Amino acid sequence: MLPHLIVELIGGSIAQAAVWVGAFGALFMLMQFVFSPVQGALSDRYGRRTVILISSFGLGMDFIVMALAPVLWLLFVGRAISGMCAASFTTANAYIADIVPKEKRAAAFGTLGAAFGIGFIVGPALGGFLGHLSIRLPFWVAAGLSLVNFCYGWFVLPESLPPERRSKRFEWRHANPLGAVMLLRRYPQVFGLAAVFFLINLAQFSLNSTYVLYTDYRFGWGPQVVGYTLGLVGLCSGLVQAVLVRRLMPSLGERRMILLGLVLCIGGYVLFGLAPTAWLFLLGIPLLSLGGLAGPPAQALVTHQVDAHEQGRLQGALSSLASLAGIFGPALFANLFALFISNHAPVHHLPGAAFVLAALLLAAATLVAVRATRPSQTTVSAPNDEAPIAFPGETSPLAAPVADMLPNEPPESSP
Known part of the structure; x- marks a missing residue:
């Protein structure tokens, strides 16, 4: 309903509102990028519950501001608060890691992802x-919710x-995106999977940015068909994360499930980008949904x-990377779609170039x-200049694909 509210406030067309919607989206992601490490560090120092409560209350106040907004700039204020409070997903992940x-x-991460997925299905419909x-x-x-x-x-x-x-102190040098990345450097074995997270999130914006445009251009789908198929994507993804992850985890283990999910997701995007018919395109939906097997074990x-x-702080770093993908991804894929349907396309008639990328x-x-x-890699990661810590009967399969390129940073003293 945000585009229609913008039209009401500016008295313009839906096309003019679309420009403002893009600005609101960028602002939301920027706030999430900045405040995810802040919330993560605060939750390490003062506890998860406190941060979750503040974020929930702040989100409620944000929606009230947007509901009452008589002018456009108040919507900007509300959207900024939304981005700040939405960073609580960082704390929710840390809560799971605690308990x-x-x-x-x-x-558990699969169940949480499924819950958010259901929200993204039910929310727009409601x-x-x-x-x-x-x-x-x-x-x-x-x-109210x-x-x-x-x-x-x-x-x-x-x-x-x-x-x-808890952490013994809160330090601003850690509670920012750069400080969050420095944490990843301190634990170089985490760095590889952080890169995987970033690439997965960046790729996902091909769907968010071009799905409606592409299916209309290629197959002539209207809003109703697009809504049904996106609902199917959400439903399948929720089932994968809530049910299949739990069922397959004991037999496959983290490593094989991550790789299987990535390969299946690649197949889904290839079908989306190159399928000559709508029916073949639809076959990409279950493959893309099965790609959700990769996220929770990673x-x-x-x-x-x-x-x-x-x-x-770790979850704040990962959320900042996801938000960074959200800042650049939509423009990247939308412009790629526009380029490849234009007369200046480097490859003739490849409207699915965004999905191929x-x-x-x-x-x-x-x-x-x-x-x-x-x-x-059978040891649990430690800061670069500390000896790895081995846990009896436990292996840690994280390596560091780019760690060798990074200078060592002395570890922080334990608080």
């Missing part, structure tokens, strides 16, 4: 229904990080490498993951 044993984390009643009603309902979530956290949610396991492996008092990015991610999950 779930290592061997069960992949399934917003569209409510928007027919009143253009501002979806924002009021979203505010956020405040209900805050109340649940206040009265029910326990703290996951006891004081004795997330679990990364959490194995870092102590409890730095889980928030996504497949190539995931192929690169697969090569990195092959090395980053080598079974020969």
